[in-house]
Amino acid sequence: MEPERKQEIANLRTLNLTPKQIARKLGLRVSEVSAVIRAQAEENALAHGKTATLDPLFECWVNGGAVEHFFDNPTPSTTIVEDESQGMAIVTVTRKAGHNRLVVCTYLLDYWCLGLKDTIGPRKFSTQDYAYFIDQAYQGFEEQPQKISLEQAQAMVYSVIDYAEGLGFKPHRDFQNSKAHLGEWDGQGKLDCGRDGKPCYFCGPYDDPKKILKTLTENVGEGNFDYVIEGESYR
Structure with missing residues (x-):
């Protein structure tokens, strides 16, 4: 028209x-x-x-293992993959929306392979409910969550998305709803993803492993990635 x-x-x-x-x-x-x-x-x-003007930043959180991997000890890992929580991160970005009101978005990241697997928000919480939410969000990790800067949160989310897209995996469709909450990233401090310099896929309960392995083979080539599927592993 x-x-x-x-x-x-x-x-x-x-x-x-x-x-x-x-x-x-x-x-x-x-x-x-x-x-x-x-x-x-x-x-x-x-x-x-x-x-649109974003609400002022309140704080950002991520599980302690991801902090160690990306910021405290950014060296190749030689540990054996034992459970799904390895290579995973939950980034939480919280903004203040007025007196006793907080707005939260979470970003579930697989920084070894699949990228942004899930994202929730924006969701509104009272300050009391918010404390409980943070506690529950990180119960699946052995390490305590740690506070990070907004710039670190942005670098994690966008670096992981960029890495996964290079492997053929798009970010979760709901990222269009939570993307603006992150704010504009200047591209500084881009992070290295993968494990020991290559993708490592750990099969989750809702994954289609055949499709994922096919995508990895097509984009990086057979033998150029590791995987763990129901006890079977290749490294």
Whole structure:
């Protein structure tokens, strides 16, 4: 559809006309008008997400094992993969949304292979409920969670996503909802991912291992990655 006609639809929509009324007025099908209105709404939402002012930062958390891996002792690992928590991180970014109100997004990262596996938020909490949420979020890790800077949180999430995309894995679809909460990353301090210089895939309970191994083989080549699937391992 021509840009001029799309603008006419936008102008009529601002007058609170329904798609059916606009279609009748412009001699178009209702489905055509509805499609344009949806596309314009999506564009406006994306533009708003890029320009909206973020709430001030409150704090950021990550499990202690990830801190050791990326920031305290960034050296190759020679340990045997024993459980799914290895190579995993939960990054929590919390912003203050007013008195006694916090807004939280979490990012579940597989920094050895799959990238951003899941993300939740933005979710609102009272300060009391928030303390309980943080405690529950990191119960699956042996190490205590540690506070990190926003820049470190951004570097972790975006470095892991970039690494996984190079292997053929896209970030979780809900990242479009939680991405803006991270703020703009300047690209500084990019982190190395993988294990011992190559991908290491540990099969999770909801994974499709055949599909994942096929993707790894196609993108990095057979023998250029490690994996652990139901007790079977290749290294």
